Amino acid sequence: MSEIKHQKPRCFYGTFTRKGQNQEVSHYCPGCGHGVAHNLIAEAIDDLGVQDRVVFCSPVGCSVFAYYYFDVGNVQCAHGRAPAVATAIRRSLRDAIVISYQGDGDLAGIGLSNIVHAANRGENISVFFINNAVYGMTGGQMAPTTLLNQQTLTTPRGRNAANDGYPIRMVEMINTLEAPAYIERVSLADGPRVIKARRAIRKALQYQTEGRGFSFVEILSPCPINWKKTPVEARQWIINELEKTFPVSNLRDIPEKEKTPPPGKIAPTVPSEEQILKMFKIGEEETKASAPPKNIQDQGIKIAGFGGQGLLSAGTLLANCAIEEGLNTTWLPSYGPEMRGGTANASVNISRDIIGSPIIAHPNVLVALNIPSLDAFEDNVEPGGIIFVNSSLINRKVKRTDVKAVYVPASDMAAKIGVPAVANVIIMTIYAKMSGVFSTETLAKLIPKSLKNKKNLLDANLQAIEAGKNFYEENCRGEI
Ligand SMILES: Cc1ncc(C[n+]2csc(CCOP(=O)(O)OP(=O)(O)O)c2C)c(N)n1
Ligand code: SF4
Structure with a gap:
């Protein structure tokens, strides 16, 4: 019996079945x-x-x-x-x-x-x-x-x-x-x-x-x-x-x-289960919800303004407040092509339920910190939603009649405190009071953590919370 010296490799399929015509021949050109x-x-x-x-x-x-x-x-x-x-x-x-x-x-x-x-x-x-x-x-x-x-x-x-x-x-x-x-x-x-x-x-x-x-x-x-x-x-x-x-x-x-x-x-690059838990701080005391989930409506919040206005970190602070209240949340930053001075926004979902996607096409809360942001996102807000307008920098009114507009001279109020970036905290405090999604105590508790190495700004942030509360009492109480 003759010995087979050369045959089709075993790791090729027996027939090259493909979709379409000439199904079982190679699709390569002759001589390829x-x-x-x-x-x-x-x-x-x-x-x-x-x-x-x-x-x-x-x-x-x-x-x-x-x-x-x-x-x-x-x-x-x-x-x-x-x-x-x-x-x-x-x-x-x-x-x-x-x-x-x-x-x-x-x-x-x-x-x-x-x-x-x-x-x-x-x-x-x-x-x-x-x-x-x-x-x-x-x-x-x-x-x-x-x-x-x-x-x-x-x-x-x-x-x-x-x-x-x-x-x-x-x-x-x-x-x-x-x-x-x-x-x-x-x-x-x-x-x-x-x-x-x-x-x-x-x-x-x-x-x-x-x-x-x-x-x-x-x-x-x-x-x-x-x-x-x-x-x-x-x-x-x-x-x-x-x-x-x-x-x-x-x-x-x-x-x-x-x-x-x-x-x-070299050393294993796939983290162990223990490392993954540590990485996401799962099981650590500080990330445990201190309260059972609140019965809130789903919130899709878009905070938009110039890069450098602190809106991305405001978004993380908002998301952390939600976690602290036992809620689910996502945070998705979006930067314009420019860096500081360009437009940017953060989308924050908050829900009692699992959140399917971090993307918010139609926010029910828009925080517009400058005119381009109001121009860009006003039309997308859900009917019945709220638009917080930083009236220090936005000199026009909201055109929509099916949403609630709250005009807050946030940049001027922040300037009085001496730190422009706390404008966000003022608006977030008003949002917290109006929506009840998280308490201002939660906000105050998490601010030191969010400041990381900028602890010198703690006092200004706490003043911003007080300013927000006062604004709410004077202008918004009972409106929602
Ligand atoms: C993102 C994207 N850009 C362009 C194409 C179009 N495209 C398909 S194959 C190909 C070139 C492949 O050439 P090469 O890598 O040299 O492989 P060959 O076909 O010569 O084996 C291109 C540009 C594509 N399919 N997807
Ligand atoms: S001969 Fe050229 S065109 Fe034809 S299958 Fe080979 S690489 Fe593609």
Whole structure:
């Protein structure tokens, strides 16, 4: 009986069943390098006997359908983000063999920062980088790795350094980083080269099983259809042209014992249950509700104003008051593109029930600290809601007639106290008195905690609470 020397890798599916026409054949073009690279990876997985442990992070690009071929775990990642996804899998599934398989548009274009940082952290993953010098799937546009003078859909006269920059050499760039364990560029241009590629792929996976850290294998791969060449011409072009800019070579191969410490073996990054409880202060006395939940209506509060008006910390103070009263809460900050002086807002939900989303499209309470905030959010307030207007800075009236407007000269009152940022505390005190969601005693109790290293402002904050209470007594009592 004759011995079978070569057969379809076991970790490929028996049939490549896909949606649509021609279901059971490969979706790659004739002569494409992706199929060869897949085969080499599949053989290595078989050889190492790790099929059950492999999680394949497939990219956006022609190889997006890798999950139709590999009978392993698969996550189809957002464009360029496979190294970040692979990192998460690496750190949460200790036994997984994690592959990040990416094209040049995916890895060196849209996801460049992802791969650099994963390499720099020395994640114990194997990256297979298919460099075919074009964006294949979308029809052959210029990629970061397109050669100078190479004609593509978007460089019909050839890539020109002055307009388009130079080809990016990824293995050389990764080789500037300290952490990676293994870096090699290989080619699929002919048989001997494919055998070397096979070895490199196998080594990258083998090293991962040994916990050596980050491996990066760049694979020069034909894309005959977009290069407008026959499969044979495409392979010749790799040797004649592509390999000149991207020389095939092993740039790094660090023996295990020389890696100190091997990044794959550093301290556990998944926190223990005890650490998680501590992180979120679960079970600590100070976060325990001091009162049973109040019977309140759900509150969706938006505090909006200039960055620097203290509205984001006012939001956290509000949320902490709710927690103190035994209620559920969320706090979601939103910053404008500018920093100090730009617009910002904080959304705070408060409820007796579990809160599904921190987003508040229609607040029932709006605190508008400046005109742009009133302009932006007035129309979104729920009918029957309240708008607190900082009338020191807003010289117009609320246009809506189906909401309650409370005009508080909060900035002027805060200026009298001597600390402009306490304007929020004045309004929050009035809100607390009107709504009954939390008491002003709770507010006063939590203020020292919220001030952290600004304890000198404690007195001003307590004065602000008194000013808010007085304002409520004089202007709002009995209105709600
Ligand atoms: C966020 C996002 N931007 C752009 C696209 C369009 N797109 C799909 S595939 C692709 C290029 C893929 O090229 P490459 O990574 O080189 O892989 P190849 O197809 O050559 O294997 C682009 C730009 C997309 N799907 N998603
Ligand atoms: S377009 Fe290029 S990379 Fe994509 S399947 Fe066809 S030959 Fe392969």
